Amino acid sequence: MDNSIKLCHGNGGSQTEELIRNIFYKHFNNEILLQGxxxxxxxxxxxxxxxxxxxxxxxxxxxxxxxxxxxxxxxxxxxxxxxxxxxxxxxxxxxxxxxxxxxxxxxxxxxxxxxxxxxxxxxxxxxxxxxxxxxxxxxxxxxxxxxxxLKDFSIKEIFPGDKIIVTGSIAEHGTTIAINQYNLNIKGDFQSDCAPLTEILDYLKDYSEDIKFMRDPTRGGVATVLNEISKHSGLGVNLYEKNIPIRPEITAINELLGLEPLYIASEGRMILVVREAKAIEIVEGLQRFSNCKNANIMGEFIEDKNHHVIAINTFGGKRIITPLEGEMVPRIC
Known part of the structure:
Protein backbone atom coordinates (compact mmCIF):
# COMPACT_ATOMS: atom_id res chain seq x y z
CA MET A 1 0.00 0.00 0.00
CA ASP A 2 1.45 3.42 -0.97
CA ASN A 3 1.05 6.59 1.06
CA SER A 4 -2.07 8.07 -0.54
CA ILE A 5 -5.77 7.24 -0.43
CA LYS A 6 -7.43 6.40 -3.75
CA LEU A 7 -11.09 6.06 -4.65
CA CYS A 8 -10.65 2.29 -4.82
CA HIS A 9 -9.97 2.24 -1.07
CA GLY A 10 -13.66 3.01 -0.58
CA ASN A 11 -15.13 0.43 -2.95
CA GLY A 12 -15.68 -2.29 -0.34
CA GLY A 13 -13.30 -4.69 -2.11
CA SER A 14 -9.76 -5.91 -1.52
CA GLN A 15 -8.26 -2.41 -1.29
CA THR A 16 -10.78 -1.47 1.40
CA GLU A 17 -9.91 -4.62 3.32
CA GLU A 18 -6.20 -3.80 3.00
CA LEU A 19 -6.76 -0.27 4.32
CA ILE A 20 -8.82 -1.50 7.26
CA ARG A 21 -6.32 -4.22 8.14
CA ASN A 22 -3.15 -2.12 7.79
CA ILE A 23 -4.39 1.06 9.47
CA PHE A 24 -7.56 0.66 11.52
CA TYR A 25 -7.23 -2.91 12.78
CA LYS A 26 -3.55 -2.28 13.47
CA HIS A 27 -4.22 0.62 15.85
CA PHE A 28 -7.79 -0.01 17.10
CA ASN A 29 -6.98 -3.66 17.71
CA ASN A 30 -9.48 -5.45 19.99
CA GLU A 31 -11.37 -8.73 19.85
CA ILE A 32 -14.77 -7.13 19.19
CA LEU A 33 -13.53 -5.09 16.23
CA LEU A 34 -11.53 -7.96 14.74
CA GLN A 35 -14.66 -10.08 14.34
CA GLY A 36 -15.28 -7.95 11.26
CA LEU A 150 -32.53 -11.72 19.41
CA LYS A 151 -32.15 -14.94 21.35
CA ASP A 152 -30.19 -17.75 19.65
CA PHE A 153 -28.85 -15.61 16.78
CA SER A 154 -25.09 -16.17 16.52
CA ILE A 155 -22.33 -16.80 13.99
CA LYS A 156 -21.99 -20.55 13.46
CA GLU A 157 -19.44 -22.78 11.76
CA ILE A 158 -20.11 -23.26 8.06
CA PHE A 159 -19.85 -26.76 6.55
CA PRO A 160 -19.77 -28.13 3.00
CA GLY A 161 -23.35 -28.41 1.74
CA ASP A 162 -24.61 -25.31 3.55
CA LYS A 163 -26.70 -23.22 1.16
CA ILE A 164 -26.42 -19.56 0.18
CA ILE A 165 -29.67 -17.59 -0.08
CA VAL A 166 -30.15 -14.09 -1.45
CA THR A 167 -33.40 -12.38 -0.48
CA GLY A 168 -34.10 -10.66 -3.82
CA SER A 169 -32.83 -9.50 -7.18
CA ILE A 170 -29.31 -8.11 -7.05
CA ALA A 171 -27.44 -4.99 -8.28
CA GLU A 172 -30.50 -2.73 -8.44
CA HIS A 173 -29.09 0.09 -6.29
CA GLY A 174 -25.61 0.32 -7.78
CA THR A 175 -26.94 0.14 -11.33
CA THR A 176 -29.43 2.94 -10.67
CA ILE A 177 -26.65 5.11 -9.24
CA ALA A 178 -24.43 4.33 -12.24
CA ILE A 179 -27.17 5.34 -14.70
CA ASN A 180 -27.46 8.69 -12.92
CA GLN A 181 -23.73 9.27 -12.57
CA TYR A 182 -23.12 8.55 -16.26
CA ASN A 183 -26.19 10.63 -17.25
CA LEU A 184 -27.52 7.80 -19.40
CA ASN A 185 -30.77 8.62 -21.17
CA ILE A 186 -32.28 5.18 -20.70
CA LYS A 187 -35.96 4.38 -20.30
CA GLY A 188 -37.05 1.58 -18.00
CA ASP A 189 -37.85 0.66 -14.45
CA PHE A 190 -34.52 1.37 -12.79
CA GLN A 191 -34.84 2.05 -9.06
CA SER A 192 -32.70 1.53 -6.02
CA ASP A 193 -33.67 -1.52 -3.96
CA CYS A 194 -32.90 0.51 -0.83
CA ALA A 195 -35.27 -0.70 1.93
CA PRO A 196 -35.14 -1.65 5.63
CA LEU A 197 -35.12 -5.40 6.21
CA THR A 198 -36.66 -5.42 9.67
CA GLU A 199 -39.80 -7.16 8.46
CA ILE A 200 -37.94 -10.37 7.68
CA LEU A 201 -36.23 -10.52 11.07
CA ASP A 202 -39.32 -11.72 12.95
CA TYR A 203 -39.69 -14.49 10.38
CA LEU A 204 -36.04 -15.51 10.46
CA LYS A 205 -35.88 -15.71 14.26
CA ASP A 206 -37.71 -19.04 14.07
CA TYR A 207 -34.75 -20.36 12.06
CA SER A 208 -31.98 -18.88 14.20
CA GLU A 209 -30.46 -22.32 14.80
CA ASP A 210 -30.33 -22.96 11.04
CA ILE A 211 -28.85 -19.60 9.98
CA LYS A 212 -25.06 -19.64 10.06
CA PHE A 213 -24.29 -16.12 8.86
CA MET A 214 -25.94 -13.04 7.31
CA ARG A 215 -24.56 -10.01 5.48
CA ASP A 216 -26.03 -7.36 3.18
CA PRO A 217 -24.21 -7.11 -0.18
CA THR A 218 -23.59 -3.36 -0.33
CA ARG A 219 -20.17 -2.07 -1.48
CA GLY A 220 -18.40 -4.83 -3.41
CA GLY A 221 -21.66 -6.65 -4.05
CA VAL A 222 -22.43 -10.36 -3.86
CA ALA A 223 -18.97 -11.38 -5.10
CA THR A 224 -17.04 -9.60 -2.37
CA VAL A 225 -19.35 -10.83 0.41
CA LEU A 226 -19.03 -14.45 -0.72
CA ASN A 227 -15.25 -14.14 -0.96
CA GLU A 228 -15.12 -12.80 2.60
CA ILE A 229 -17.26 -15.63 3.95
CA SER A 230 -15.33 -18.22 1.94
CA LYS A 231 -12.01 -16.95 3.30
CA HIS A 232 -13.17 -17.01 6.92
CA SER A 233 -14.81 -20.43 6.62
CA GLY A 234 -11.88 -22.04 4.79
CA LEU A 235 -14.30 -23.43 2.21
CA GLY A 236 -15.08 -22.80 -1.43
CA VAL A 237 -18.32 -21.66 -3.01
CA ASN A 238 -20.20 -22.91 -6.04
CA LEU A 239 -22.36 -20.05 -7.32
CA TYR A 240 -24.98 -21.12 -9.87
CA GLU A 241 -25.57 -18.25 -12.30
CA LYS A 242 -29.01 -19.50 -13.38
CA ASN A 243 -30.17 -19.24 -9.75
CA ILE A 244 -28.97 -15.67 -9.17
CA PRO A 245 -32.01 -13.37 -9.28
CA ILE A 246 -31.16 -10.46 -11.56
CA ARG A 247 -33.39 -8.61 -14.00
CA PRO A 248 -32.34 -8.76 -17.68
CA GLU A 249 -32.39 -4.95 -17.84
CA ILE A 250 -29.85 -4.77 -15.03
CA THR A 251 -27.59 -7.26 -16.78
CA ALA A 252 -27.87 -5.30 -20.04
CA ILE A 253 -26.95 -1.95 -18.46
CA ASN A 254 -23.94 -3.44 -16.72
CA GLU A 255 -22.77 -5.03 -19.95
CA LEU A 256 -23.14 -1.63 -21.66
CA LEU A 257 -20.99 -0.01 -18.96
CA GLY A 258 -18.49 -2.85 -18.81
CA LEU A 259 -19.43 -3.69 -15.21
CA GLU A 260 -19.92 -7.06 -13.49
CA PRO A 261 -23.29 -7.19 -11.66
CA LEU A 262 -21.86 -9.51 -9.01
CA TYR A 263 -19.76 -6.55 -7.79
CA ILE A 264 -22.61 -4.03 -7.90
CA ALA A 265 -24.23 -2.94 -4.63
CA SER A 266 -27.67 -3.84 -3.35
CA GLU A 267 -29.11 -1.83 -0.45
CA GLY A 268 -32.23 -3.83 0.37
CA ARG A 269 -31.01 -7.40 0.14
CA MET A 270 -29.47 -9.91 2.53
CA ILE A 271 -27.26 -12.93 1.92
CA LEU A 272 -27.88 -15.84 4.28
CA VAL A 273 -25.84 -18.98 4.84
CA VAL A 274 -28.18 -21.70 6.10
CA ARG A 275 -28.28 -25.40 6.85
CA GLU A 276 -29.17 -27.42 3.75
CA ALA A 277 -32.10 -29.14 5.46
CA LYS A 278 -34.00 -25.85 5.97
CA ALA A 279 -32.89 -23.87 2.92
CA ILE A 280 -35.94 -24.46 0.70
CA GLU A 281 -38.34 -23.84 3.59
CA ILE A 282 -36.63 -20.55 4.47
CA VAL A 283 -36.71 -19.37 0.85
CA GLU A 284 -40.39 -20.21 0.46
CA GLY A 285 -41.16 -18.19 3.59
CA LEU A 286 -39.09 -15.24 2.42
CA GLN A 287 -40.91 -15.17 -0.91
CA ARG A 288 -44.11 -14.19 0.90
CA PHE A 289 -42.61 -10.78 1.68
CA SER A 290 -43.07 -8.06 -0.94
CA ASN A 291 -39.36 -7.20 -0.92
CA CYS A 292 -38.26 -10.84 -1.20
CA LYS A 293 -40.42 -12.28 -4.00
CA ASN A 294 -37.31 -13.24 -5.97
CA ALA A 295 -35.48 -14.84 -3.04
CA ASN A 296 -33.55 -17.90 -4.14
CA ILE A 297 -30.84 -20.41 -3.26
CA MET A 298 -27.99 -19.25 -5.46
CA GLY A 299 -25.11 -21.40 -4.27
CA GLU A 300 -23.52 -23.69 -1.73
CA PHE A 301 -20.29 -24.22 0.15
CA ILE A 302 -17.87 -26.94 -0.95
CA GLU A 303 -14.57 -28.41 0.16
CA ASP A 304 -11.82 -26.30 -1.40
CA LYS A 305 -8.50 -25.61 0.32
CA ASN A 306 -8.03 -22.56 -1.94
CA HIS A 307 -11.49 -21.23 -0.88
CA HIS A 308 -12.38 -20.05 -4.38
CA VAL A 309 -15.76 -18.61 -5.31
CA ILE A 310 -16.65 -20.29 -8.61
CA ALA A 311 -19.51 -19.10 -10.83
CA ILE A 312 -21.00 -21.93 -12.89
CA ASN A 313 -23.10 -21.10 -15.97
CA THR A 314 -25.94 -23.11 -17.50
CA PHE A 315 -23.50 -25.01 -19.76
CA GLY A 316 -21.28 -26.07 -16.89
CA GLY A 317 -18.60 -23.48 -17.63
CA LYS A 318 -16.73 -22.20 -14.60
CA ARG A 319 -14.98 -18.95 -13.72
CA ILE A 320 -13.34 -17.82 -10.51
CA ILE A 321 -14.92 -14.74 -8.94
CA THR A 322 -12.28 -12.81 -6.99
CA PRO A 323 -12.86 -9.99 -4.49
CA LEU A 324 -13.43 -6.60 -6.09
CA GLU A 325 -10.23 -5.01 -7.37
CA GLY A 326 -9.93 -1.40 -8.52
CA GLU A 327 -12.76 1.06 -9.03
CA MET A 328 -16.36 0.29 -9.97
CA VAL A 329 -19.01 2.93 -9.34
CA PRO A 330 -17.76 5.51 -6.79
CA ARG A 331 -19.99 7.06 -4.11
CA ILE A 332 -22.80 4.51 -4.31
CA CYS A 333 -23.67 4.84 -0.63
Missing amino acids: LDSAILEIGQGRLAFTTDTFVVKPIFFPGGNIGKLAICGTINDLVAVGAKPLYISCGMIIEEGFDLDILERIVISMKETADLAGVSIVTGDTKVVEKGAVDQVFINTSGIGRV
Whole structure:
Protein backbone atom coordinates (compact mmCIF):
# COMPACT_ATOMS: atom_id res chain seq x y z
CA MET A 1 0.00 0.00 0.00
CA ASP A 2 1.45 3.42 -0.97
CA ASN A 3 1.05 6.59 1.06
CA SER A 4 -2.07 8.07 -0.54
CA ILE A 5 -5.77 7.24 -0.43
CA LYS A 6 -7.43 6.40 -3.75
CA LEU A 7 -11.09 6.06 -4.65
CA CYS A 8 -10.65 2.29 -4.82
CA HIS A 9 -9.97 2.24 -1.07
CA GLY A 10 -13.66 3.01 -0.58
CA ASN A 11 -15.13 0.43 -2.95
CA GLY A 12 -15.68 -2.29 -0.34
CA GLY A 13 -13.30 -4.69 -2.11
CA SER A 14 -9.76 -5.91 -1.52
CA GLN A 15 -8.26 -2.41 -1.29
CA THR A 16 -10.78 -1.47 1.40
CA GLU A 17 -9.91 -4.62 3.32
CA GLU A 18 -6.20 -3.80 3.00
CA LEU A 19 -6.76 -0.27 4.32
CA ILE A 20 -8.82 -1.50 7.26
CA ARG A 21 -6.32 -4.22 8.14
CA ASN A 22 -3.15 -2.12 7.79
CA ILE A 23 -4.39 1.06 9.47
CA PHE A 24 -7.56 0.66 11.52
CA TYR A 25 -7.23 -2.91 12.78
CA LYS A 26 -3.55 -2.28 13.47
CA HIS A 27 -4.22 0.62 15.85
CA PHE A 28 -7.79 -0.01 17.10
CA ASN A 29 -6.98 -3.66 17.71
CA ASN A 30 -9.48 -5.45 19.99
CA GLU A 31 -11.37 -8.73 19.85
CA ILE A 32 -14.77 -7.13 19.19
CA LEU A 33 -13.53 -5.09 16.23
CA LEU A 34 -11.53 -7.96 14.74
CA GLN A 35 -14.66 -10.08 14.34
CA GLY A 36 -15.28 -7.95 11.26
CA LEU A 37 -19.08 -8.08 11.51
CA ASP A 38 -21.53 -5.53 10.11
CA SER A 39 -22.30 -4.61 13.73
CA ALA A 40 -20.27 -5.04 16.92
CA ILE A 41 -21.84 -7.47 19.38
CA LEU A 42 -21.64 -6.17 22.96
CA GLU A 43 -22.33 -8.32 26.03
CA ILE A 44 -24.41 -6.16 28.38
CA GLY A 45 -25.55 -7.91 31.56
CA GLN A 46 -27.62 -10.92 30.56
CA GLY A 47 -28.28 -9.69 27.04
CA ARG A 48 -26.47 -8.69 23.88
CA LEU A 49 -26.58 -5.38 22.06
CA ALA A 50 -25.49 -4.70 18.49
CA PHE A 51 -23.84 -1.39 17.64
CA THR A 52 -23.02 -0.14 14.14
CA THR A 53 -22.04 3.06 12.36
CA ASP A 54 -21.88 4.16 8.72
CA THR A 55 -21.29 7.30 6.69
CA PHE A 56 -23.14 8.12 3.46
CA VAL A 57 -21.74 10.19 0.61
CA VAL A 58 -23.88 8.92 -2.29
CA LYS A 59 -23.92 10.89 -5.54
CA PRO A 60 -26.48 12.01 -6.62
CA ILE A 61 -28.18 12.64 -3.28
CA PHE A 62 -31.62 12.01 -4.84
CA PHE A 63 -32.07 8.98 -7.10
CA PRO A 64 -34.97 6.80 -8.28
CA GLY A 65 -36.18 4.82 -5.28
CA GLY A 66 -34.62 6.95 -2.57
CA ASN A 67 -32.22 9.62 -1.43
CA ILE A 68 -29.20 9.94 0.84
CA GLY A 69 -31.41 10.16 3.95
CA LYS A 70 -33.48 7.05 3.26
CA LEU A 71 -30.29 5.22 2.32
CA ALA A 72 -28.60 6.19 5.58
CA ILE A 73 -31.43 4.81 7.71
CA CYS A 74 -31.79 1.64 5.63
CA GLY A 75 -28.06 0.95 5.64
CA THR A 76 -27.77 1.26 9.41
CA ILE A 77 -30.90 -0.80 10.07
CA ASN A 78 -29.76 -3.57 7.73
CA ASP A 79 -26.33 -3.79 9.36
CA LEU A 80 -28.11 -4.49 12.64
CA VAL A 81 -30.45 -7.03 11.05
CA ALA A 82 -27.40 -8.80 9.59
CA VAL A 83 -26.32 -9.86 13.09
CA GLY A 84 -29.84 -10.86 14.15
CA ALA A 85 -30.54 -7.64 16.06
CA LYS A 86 -33.84 -5.82 16.30
CA PRO A 87 -33.01 -2.15 15.53
CA LEU A 88 -34.03 0.26 18.30
CA TYR A 89 -32.24 3.61 18.14
CA ILE A 90 -30.33 5.62 15.56
CA SER A 91 -28.15 8.72 15.69
CA CYS A 92 -27.85 11.24 12.87
CA GLY A 93 -24.78 13.35 12.13
CA MET A 94 -24.96 15.88 9.27
CA ILE A 95 -22.06 17.60 7.51
CA ILE A 96 -23.67 20.28 5.33
CA GLU A 97 -22.11 22.49 2.68
CA GLU A 98 -22.58 26.22 3.02
CA GLY A 99 -25.34 27.35 0.63
CA PHE A 100 -27.23 24.04 0.68
CA ASP A 101 -30.96 24.50 0.10
CA LEU A 102 -32.99 24.25 3.33
CA ASP A 103 -36.03 22.83 1.51
CA ILE A 104 -33.91 19.99 0.13
CA LEU A 105 -32.47 19.33 3.58
CA GLU A 106 -35.98 19.12 4.99
CA ARG A 107 -37.00 16.62 2.29
CA ILE A 108 -34.05 14.44 3.27
CA VAL A 109 -34.90 14.64 6.98
CA ILE A 110 -38.57 13.82 6.33
CA SER A 111 -37.49 10.78 4.33
CA MET A 112 -35.27 9.65 7.21
CA LYS A 113 -38.15 10.00 9.67
CA GLU A 114 -40.55 8.08 7.42
CA THR A 115 -38.08 5.22 6.92
CA ALA A 116 -37.29 5.01 10.64
CA ASP A 117 -41.00 4.97 11.50
CA LEU A 118 -41.57 2.18 8.98
CA ALA A 119 -38.94 0.10 10.73
CA GLY A 120 -40.09 0.99 14.26
CA VAL A 121 -36.84 2.82 15.04
CA SER A 122 -36.33 6.16 16.84
CA ILE A 123 -33.75 8.77 15.83
CA VAL A 124 -32.68 9.88 19.30
CA THR A 125 -29.52 11.97 19.00
CA GLY A 126 -27.42 13.77 16.44
CA ASP A 127 -24.99 16.47 15.44
CA THR A 128 -24.82 19.16 12.75
CA LYS A 129 -21.76 20.74 11.18
CA VAL A 130 -21.70 23.33 8.37
CA VAL A 131 -18.51 23.71 6.32
CA GLU A 132 -17.33 26.16 3.67
CA LYS A 133 -18.68 25.88 0.15
CA GLY A 134 -16.71 23.22 -1.69
CA ALA A 135 -15.48 21.49 1.47
CA VAL A 136 -18.10 18.72 0.98
CA ASP A 137 -20.43 17.89 -1.88
CA GLN A 138 -23.82 19.20 -0.62
CA VAL A 139 -24.39 16.93 2.37
CA PHE A 140 -22.79 13.88 4.00
CA ILE A 141 -24.62 11.87 6.67
CA ASN A 142 -23.30 9.64 9.44
CA THR A 143 -25.70 7.31 11.24
CA SER A 144 -25.08 4.92 14.11
CA GLY A 145 -27.52 2.33 15.36
CA ILE A 146 -28.19 0.21 18.43
CA GLY A 147 -30.27 -2.94 18.45
CA ARG A 148 -31.04 -5.90 20.68
CA VAL A 149 -29.70 -9.23 19.43
CA LEU A 150 -32.53 -11.72 19.41
CA LYS A 151 -32.15 -14.94 21.35
CA ASP A 152 -30.19 -17.75 19.65
CA PHE A 153 -28.85 -15.61 16.78
CA SER A 154 -25.09 -16.17 16.52
CA ILE A 155 -22.33 -16.80 13.99
CA LYS A 156 -21.99 -20.55 13.46
CA GLU A 157 -19.44 -22.78 11.76
CA ILE A 158 -20.11 -23.26 8.06
CA PHE A 159 -19.85 -26.76 6.55
CA PRO A 160 -19.77 -28.13 3.00
CA GLY A 161 -23.35 -28.41 1.74
CA ASP A 162 -24.61 -25.31 3.55
CA LYS A 163 -26.70 -23.22 1.16
CA ILE A 164 -26.42 -19.56 0.18
CA ILE A 165 -29.67 -17.59 -0.08
CA VAL A 166 -30.15 -14.09 -1.45
CA THR A 167 -33.40 -12.38 -0.48
CA GLY A 168 -34.10 -10.66 -3.82
CA SER A 169 -32.83 -9.50 -7.18
CA ILE A 170 -29.31 -8.11 -7.05
CA ALA A 171 -27.44 -4.99 -8.28
CA GLU A 172 -30.50 -2.73 -8.44
CA HIS A 173 -29.09 0.09 -6.29
CA GLY A 174 -25.61 0.32 -7.78
CA THR A 175 -26.94 0.14 -11.33
CA THR A 176 -29.43 2.94 -10.67
CA ILE A 177 -26.65 5.11 -9.24
CA ALA A 178 -24.43 4.33 -12.24
CA ILE A 179 -27.17 5.34 -14.70
CA ASN A 180 -27.46 8.69 -12.92
CA GLN A 181 -23.73 9.27 -12.57
CA TYR A 182 -23.12 8.55 -16.26
CA ASN A 183 -26.19 10.63 -17.25
CA LEU A 184 -27.52 7.80 -19.40
CA ASN A 185 -30.77 8.62 -21.17
CA ILE A 186 -32.28 5.18 -20.70
CA LYS A 187 -35.96 4.38 -20.30
CA GLY A 188 -37.05 1.58 -18.00
CA ASP A 189 -37.85 0.66 -14.45
CA PHE A 190 -34.52 1.37 -12.79
CA GLN A 191 -34.84 2.05 -9.06
CA SER A 192 -32.70 1.53 -6.02
CA ASP A 193 -33.67 -1.52 -3.96
CA CYS A 194 -32.90 0.51 -0.83
CA ALA A 195 -35.27 -0.70 1.93
CA PRO A 196 -35.14 -1.65 5.63
CA LEU A 197 -35.12 -5.40 6.21
CA THR A 198 -36.66 -5.42 9.67
CA GLU A 199 -39.80 -7.16 8.46
CA ILE A 200 -37.94 -10.37 7.68
CA LEU A 201 -36.23 -10.52 11.07
CA ASP A 202 -39.32 -11.72 12.95
CA TYR A 203 -39.69 -14.49 10.38
CA LEU A 204 -36.04 -15.51 10.46
CA LYS A 205 -35.88 -15.71 14.26
CA ASP A 206 -37.71 -19.04 14.07
CA TYR A 207 -34.75 -20.36 12.06
CA SER A 208 -31.98 -18.88 14.20
CA GLU A 209 -30.46 -22.32 14.80
CA ASP A 210 -30.33 -22.96 11.04
CA ILE A 211 -28.85 -19.60 9.98
CA LYS A 212 -25.06 -19.64 10.06
CA PHE A 213 -24.29 -16.12 8.86
CA MET A 214 -25.94 -13.04 7.31
CA ARG A 215 -24.56 -10.01 5.48
CA ASP A 216 -26.03 -7.36 3.18
CA PRO A 217 -24.21 -7.11 -0.18
CA THR A 218 -23.59 -3.36 -0.33
CA ARG A 219 -20.17 -2.07 -1.48
CA GLY A 220 -18.40 -4.83 -3.41
CA GLY A 221 -21.66 -6.65 -4.05
CA VAL A 222 -22.43 -10.36 -3.86
CA ALA A 223 -18.97 -11.38 -5.10
CA THR A 224 -17.04 -9.60 -2.37
CA VAL A 225 -19.35 -10.83 0.41
CA LEU A 226 -19.03 -14.45 -0.72
CA ASN A 227 -15.25 -14.14 -0.96
CA GLU A 228 -15.12 -12.80 2.60
CA ILE A 229 -17.26 -15.63 3.95
CA SER A 230 -15.33 -18.22 1.94
CA LYS A 231 -12.01 -16.95 3.30
CA HIS A 232 -13.17 -17.01 6.92
CA SER A 233 -14.81 -20.43 6.62
CA GLY A 234 -11.88 -22.04 4.79
CA LEU A 235 -14.30 -23.43 2.21
CA GLY A 236 -15.08 -22.80 -1.43
CA VAL A 237 -18.32 -21.66 -3.01
CA ASN A 238 -20.20 -22.91 -6.04
CA LEU A 239 -22.36 -20.05 -7.32
CA TYR A 240 -24.98 -21.12 -9.87
CA GLU A 241 -25.57 -18.25 -12.30
CA LYS A 242 -29.01 -19.50 -13.38
CA ASN A 243 -30.17 -19.24 -9.75
CA ILE A 244 -28.97 -15.67 -9.17
CA PRO A 245 -32.01 -13.37 -9.28
CA ILE A 246 -31.16 -10.46 -11.56
CA ARG A 247 -33.39 -8.61 -14.00
CA PRO A 248 -32.34 -8.76 -17.68
CA GLU A 249 -32.39 -4.95 -17.84
CA ILE A 250 -29.85 -4.77 -15.03
CA THR A 251 -27.59 -7.26 -16.78
CA ALA A 252 -27.87 -5.30 -20.04
CA ILE A 253 -26.95 -1.95 -18.46
CA ASN A 254 -23.94 -3.44 -16.72
CA GLU A 255 -22.77 -5.03 -19.95
CA LEU A 256 -23.14 -1.63 -21.66
CA LEU A 257 -20.99 -0.01 -18.96
CA GLY A 258 -18.49 -2.85 -18.81
CA LEU A 259 -19.43 -3.69 -15.21
CA GLU A 260 -19.92 -7.06 -13.49
CA PRO A 261 -23.29 -7.19 -11.66
CA LEU A 262 -21.86 -9.51 -9.01
CA TYR A 263 -19.76 -6.55 -7.79
CA ILE A 264 -22.61 -4.03 -7.90
CA ALA A 265 -24.23 -2.94 -4.63
CA SER A 266 -27.67 -3.84 -3.35
CA GLU A 267 -29.11 -1.83 -0.45
CA GLY A 268 -32.23 -3.83 0.37
CA ARG A 269 -31.01 -7.40 0.14
CA MET A 270 -29.47 -9.91 2.53
CA ILE A 271 -27.26 -12.93 1.92
CA LEU A 272 -27.88 -15.84 4.28
CA VAL A 273 -25.84 -18.98 4.84
CA VAL A 274 -28.18 -21.70 6.10
CA ARG A 275 -28.28 -25.40 6.85
CA GLU A 276 -29.17 -27.42 3.75
CA ALA A 277 -32.10 -29.14 5.46
CA LYS A 278 -34.00 -25.85 5.97
CA ALA A 279 -32.89 -23.87 2.92
CA ILE A 280 -35.94 -24.46 0.70
CA GLU A 281 -38.34 -23.84 3.59
CA ILE A 282 -36.63 -20.55 4.47
CA VAL A 283 -36.71 -19.37 0.85
CA GLU A 284 -40.39 -20.21 0.46
CA GLY A 285 -41.16 -18.19 3.59
CA LEU A 286 -39.09 -15.24 2.42
CA GLN A 287 -40.91 -15.17 -0.91
CA ARG A 288 -44.11 -14.19 0.90
CA PHE A 289 -42.61 -10.78 1.68
CA SER A 290 -43.07 -8.06 -0.94
CA ASN A 291 -39.36 -7.20 -0.92
CA CYS A 292 -38.26 -10.84 -1.20
CA LYS A 293 -40.42 -12.28 -4.00
CA ASN A 294 -37.31 -13.24 -5.97
CA ALA A 295 -35.48 -14.84 -3.04
CA ASN A 296 -33.55 -17.90 -4.14
CA ILE A 297 -30.84 -20.41 -3.26
CA MET A 298 -27.99 -19.25 -5.46
CA GLY A 299 -25.11 -21.40 -4.27
CA GLU A 300 -23.52 -23.69 -1.73
CA PHE A 301 -20.29 -24.22 0.15
CA ILE A 302 -17.87 -26.94 -0.95
CA GLU A 303 -14.57 -28.41 0.16
CA ASP A 304 -11.82 -26.30 -1.40
CA LYS A 305 -8.50 -25.61 0.32
CA ASN A 306 -8.03 -22.56 -1.94
CA HIS A 307 -11.49 -21.23 -0.88
CA HIS A 308 -12.38 -20.05 -4.38
CA VAL A 309 -15.76 -18.61 -5.31
CA ILE A 310 -16.65 -20.29 -8.61
CA ALA A 311 -19.51 -19.10 -10.83
CA ILE A 312 -21.00 -21.93 -12.89
CA ASN A 313 -23.10 -21.10 -15.97
CA THR A 314 -25.94 -23.11 -17.50
CA PHE A 315 -23.50 -25.01 -19.76
CA GLY A 316 -21.28 -26.07 -16.89
CA GLY A 317 -18.60 -23.48 -17.63
CA LYS A 318 -16.73 -22.20 -14.60
CA ARG A 319 -14.98 -18.95 -13.72
CA ILE A 320 -13.34 -17.82 -10.51
CA ILE A 321 -14.92 -14.74 -8.94
CA THR A 322 -12.28 -12.81 -6.99
CA PRO A 323 -12.86 -9.99 -4.49
CA LEU A 324 -13.43 -6.60 -6.09
CA GLU A 325 -10.23 -5.01 -7.37
CA GLY A 326 -9.93 -1.40 -8.52
CA GLU A 327 -12.76 1.06 -9.03
CA MET A 328 -16.36 0.29 -9.97
CA VAL A 329 -19.01 2.93 -9.34
CA PRO A 330 -17.76 5.51 -6.79
CA ARG A 331 -19.99 7.06 -4.11
CA ILE A 332 -22.80 4.51 -4.31
CA CYS A 333 -23.67 4.84 -0.63
